[in-house]
Amino acid sequence: MICLLDLGTSKISSILIKNETNTPEVIAFSSVETSGIKRGSIINISSTAKAVLAGINQIESQSNEKIKELHIGLSGEEISSTNSIGQVKISDKEVTIRDIEKALNMSKTMNVPNDKTLLYAVPSEYLIDGQNGIVDPLGMNGVKLEARTHLIHFSKNTKENILKCIRLASNSLSVTNLYYNQLGVAEAVLSQEQKKLGVCLIDIGAGTTDITVYKNNSILFSKVLPYAGDYVTESIALSLDISSREAEQIKKKYGCALSDIATEDMLKINVSGSSQSISRKMLAGQIEHSFSKILRHCVSCLEENGLINHISGGFVLTGGSANLEGMVDLGERVTNGNFKIGLPENNLPEKSAKLLKPEFSALLGLAKFYALEQDKEFTFNQSKGIIARVLEWIRTEL
Numbered sequence: 499m500i501c502l503l504d505l506g507t508s509k510i511s512s513i514l515i516k517n518e519t520n521t522p523e524v525i526a527f528s529s530v531e532t533s534g535i536k537r538g539s540i541i542n543i544s545s546t547a548k549a550v551l552a553g554i555n556q557i558e559s560q561s562n563e564k565i566k567e568l569h570i571g572l573s574g575e576e577i578s579s580t581n582s583i584g585q586v587k588i589s590d591k592e593v594t595i596r597d598i599e600k601a602l603n604m605s606k607t608m609n610v611p612n613d614k615t616l617l618y619a620v621p622s623e624y625l626i627d628g629q630n631g632i633v634d635p636l637g638m639n640g641v642k643l644e645a646r647t648h649l650i651h652f653s654k655n656t657k658e659n660i661l662k663c664i665r666l667a668s669n670s671l672s673v674t675n676l677y678y679n680q681l682g683v684a685e686a687v688l689s690q691e692q693k694k695l696g697v698c699l700i701d702i703g704a705g706t707t708d709i710t711v712y713k714n715n716s717i718l719f720s721k722v723l724p725y726a727g728d729y730v731t732e733s734i735a736l737s738l739d740i741s742s743r744e745a746e747q748i749k750k751k752y753g754c755a756l757s758d759i760a761t762e763d764m765l766k767i768n769v770s771g772s773s774q775s776i777s778r779k780m781l782a783g784q785i786e787h788s789f790s791k792i793l794r795h796c797v798s799c800l801e802e803n804g805l806i807n808h809i810s811g812g813f814v815l816t817g818g819s820a821n822l823e824g825m826v827d828l829g830e831r832v833t834n835g836n837f838k839i840g841l842p843e844n845n846l847p848e849k850s851a852k853l854l855k856p857e858f859s860a861l862l863g864l865a866k867f868y869a870l871e872q873d874k875e876f877t878f879n880q881s882k883g884i885i886a887r888v889l890e891w892i893r894t895e896l
Contacts, residue, residue: 504571522865525560525563547663554667566671572660573708586601588642602645615654620681622716681863753782790828814839841859
């Protein structure tokens with residue numbers, strides 16, 4: 499049994515997967531609201547621990563299993579990333595496992611702030627004497643080997659706070675792995691064709707917007723923006739002088755991301771005990787303004803990093819905000835490109851049909867990413883062990 503947990507800003511979702519056969523199966527699922535996380539960072543350890551425990555209790559009740567180990571997916575404004583290159587002289591003119599290990603280790607020696615730690619390292623490609631696009635250089639001839647990697651770092655304090663929350667939730671729980679959510683989201687939502695052609699994946703959650711760019715099946719860029727669905731909700735609350743909870747309910751029930759397609763229907767809302775009316779079109783105008791800002795910032799990130807011409811496959815939007823009416827139309831208008839809604843649908847566990855929604859892309863993506871890592875380890879442990887050893891290199895000790 500594998501228990502996976504997604505530490506989201508508005509909710510903590512958990513899933514239990516039975517993996518004793520060749521066909522993984524969802525056994526239990528829970529989603530618990532939390533106020534202890536803001537923009538992906540824990541701001542209240544006690545509140546977050548209670549939400550974790552509530553979710554685990556639900557999982558255990560549904561499955562009659564005792565949960566002891568957790569695999570946790572996370573995002574947050576404190577996550578940063580960079581591309582790196584490590585190069586070494588090839589020994590005896592033929593690439594060995596040792597050469598590959600040296601090149602990978604060289605690529606992760608980039609200076610990072612003292613408060614950051616390596617969360618994950620994604621090998622992108624290898625080059626031999628300048629020839630790029632090499633996936634497995636073992637045994638190839640040459641003089642110089644280069645390893646290109648995408649390094650993802652996060653705050654040491656964030657790591658410690660997560661571990662504290664789990665310990666506070668239950669002394670019987672331990673954390674086996676920490677993963678960057680967006681890597682899993684990409685595996686669950688994007689097709690191989692999209693990742694080869696070039697695509698920008700945008701995951702708009704409650705607290706953060708995650709951007710990832712793939713090209714030639716390699717990750718080129720990732721960034722976490724510290725505003726997302728909650729930013730839109732707060733703008734509605736401020737405009738209508740209502741609570742954030744009321745604004746969130748109105749957004750989900752009546753919201754539309756494009757005022758041009760919204761109706762003129764009048765909505766009645768309660769403010770300080772009295773009611774007022776607002777047209778759905780006016781509400782849509784507020785939502786459109788806020789989401790336009792987020793999407794324009796995404797486009798600006800690509801332009802600043804010279805990536806706007808590398809995404810022939812366009813943009814794919816996922817996360818809870820993708821459910822709003824008009825998001826595709828707004829996305830096409832803001833980006834001037836191909837814009838689609840992405841659902842988790844690639845080789846997922848059985849009995850996950852109820853979770854095939856944009857808001858569960860991170861959770862199902864985590865399940866997909868975990869499965870891929872296990873498959874890699876199993877497959878390559880049967881060979882000369884190169885990928886198994888690379889996996890040991892990219893994993894971070896907890």
